[in-house]
Amino acid sequence: MATDVHRPVTPKTADPAPGSPAHPAPGPVHPAPTSASVPHTRAPATAPAAAPHAVHVEGLTRSFDGRPVIDNLRLDVRPGEFVALLGRSGCGKSTLLRILAGLDRDIEGTVLVPRRKAVAFQAPRLMPWKRVWRNVLLGLPGKPERTLAERALQEVGLNHRSGAWPKTLSGGEAQRASLARALVREPDLLLLDEPFGALDALTRIKAQRLVGELWRRRGCAVLLVTHDVEEAVLLADRVLVMDEGVIAYETRIDLERPRDITDPRFAELRARLLERLGVDTAAEAA
Numbered sequence: 262m263a264t265d266v267h268r269p270v271t272p273k274t275a276d277p278a279p280g281s282p283a284h285p286a287p288g289p290v291h292p293a294p295t296s297a298s299v300p301h302t303r304a305p306a307t308a309p310a311a312a313p314h315a316v317h318v319e320g321l322t323r324s325f326d327g328r329p330v331i332d333n334l335r336l337d338v339r340p341g342e343f344v345a346l347l348g349r350s351g352c353g354k355s356t357l358l359r360i361l362a363g364l365d366r367d368i369e370g371t372v373l374v375p376r377r378k379a380v381a382f383q384a385p386r387l388m389p390w391k392r393v394w395r396n397v398l399l400g401l402p403g404k405p406e407r408t409l410a411e412r413a414l415q416e417v418g419l420n421h422r423s424g425a426w427p428k429t430l431s432g433g434e435a436q437r438a439s440l441a442r443a444l445v446r447e448p449d450l451l452l453l454d455e456p457f458g459a460l461d462a463l464t465r466i467k468a469q470r471l472v473g474e475l476w477r478r479r480g481c482a483v484l485l486v487t488h489d490v491e492e493a494v495l496l497a498d499r500v501l502v503m504d505e506g507v508i509a510y511e512t513r514i515d516l517e518r519p520r521d522i523t524d525p526r527f528a529e530l531r532a533r534l535l536e537r538l539g540v541d542t543a544a545e546a547a
């Protein structure tokens with residue numbers, strides 16, 4: 262697995278303009294920083310020859326207006342592992358995901374991620390002037406064939422809308438198109454930022470199942486940012502809780518798949534995570 266090393270770079274890299282493709286193109290997204298552009302690294306930032314991790318983050322700090330939102334954070338994700346990231350609103354989950362995606366490089370510390378990675382956000386971010394299949398191929402180098410997009414669309418059950426305009430898609434379809442755009446990149450790491458947040462309950466369940474299936478079929482590592490504790494326990498091998506700029510708590514989900522939400526062990530894990538998030542489960546039951 263080819264690995265990208267994200268090291269602190271100055272001057273600050275501009276974020277992509279709103280509406281620009283969210284998905285880093287395959288290949289070295291960030292040119293290796295020159296020594297002149299690496300003013301300080303807290304930890305040695307050399308990529309191991311054979312990366313034992315899909316994500317390796319050490320000493321990561323990201324501040325806004327002098328306030329660290331991420332503060333000396335450490336995180337490892339194994340290849341093929343499904344990790345869910347919970348945390349109260351504003352604790353820095355999306356910031357972490359954007360850093361892993363290479364969309365924010367104004368950081369201190371070391372970030373090692375596979376070169377092949379893709380992101381899907383809560384908003385599908387499709388270009389309205391491009392048909393669905395062209396959206397799927399957006400940002401890929403060369404002149405990729407339509408069939409490449411259609412294979413990915415097939416995987417998410419959307420091949421029949423390949424020639425459609427984005428505005429004619431339902432919310433669930435648009436989200437699946439966004440997933441196809443991620444999958445077409447053959448990612449070793451799939452970064453999902455609340456991808457089901459805007460979907461209605463039924464569509465959400467279907468989308469969760471789809472992501473579970475895709476993960477099993479593809480074998481890539483997944484980092485899913487979510488507010489939904491049940492979703493995290495349903496899908497993940499490991500659930501992390503972010504607080505005060507670090508991973509404050511983590512638990513392994515050893516339940517067999519497919520998971521049964523009526524299993525008392527499921528309920529126990531859910532309750533423990535809610536407690537960690539500061540939710541009073543007794544009040545919830547009342």
Ligand SMILES: Nc1ncnc2c1ncn2[C@@H]1O[C@H](COP(=O)(O)OP(=O)(O)OP(=O)(O)O)[C@@H](O)[C@H]1O
Nearest residue numbers: 325326330348349350351352353354355356357488
């Ligand atoms: N570009 C920015 N400039 C200034 N502050 C920012 C910027 N991006 C994020 N922040 C701040 O950093 C903190 C973390 O934001 P982030 O979006 O990562 O939180 P989050 O955990 O994903 O929240 P939510 O669950 O509500 O989406 C927030 O206080 C936010 O206001």
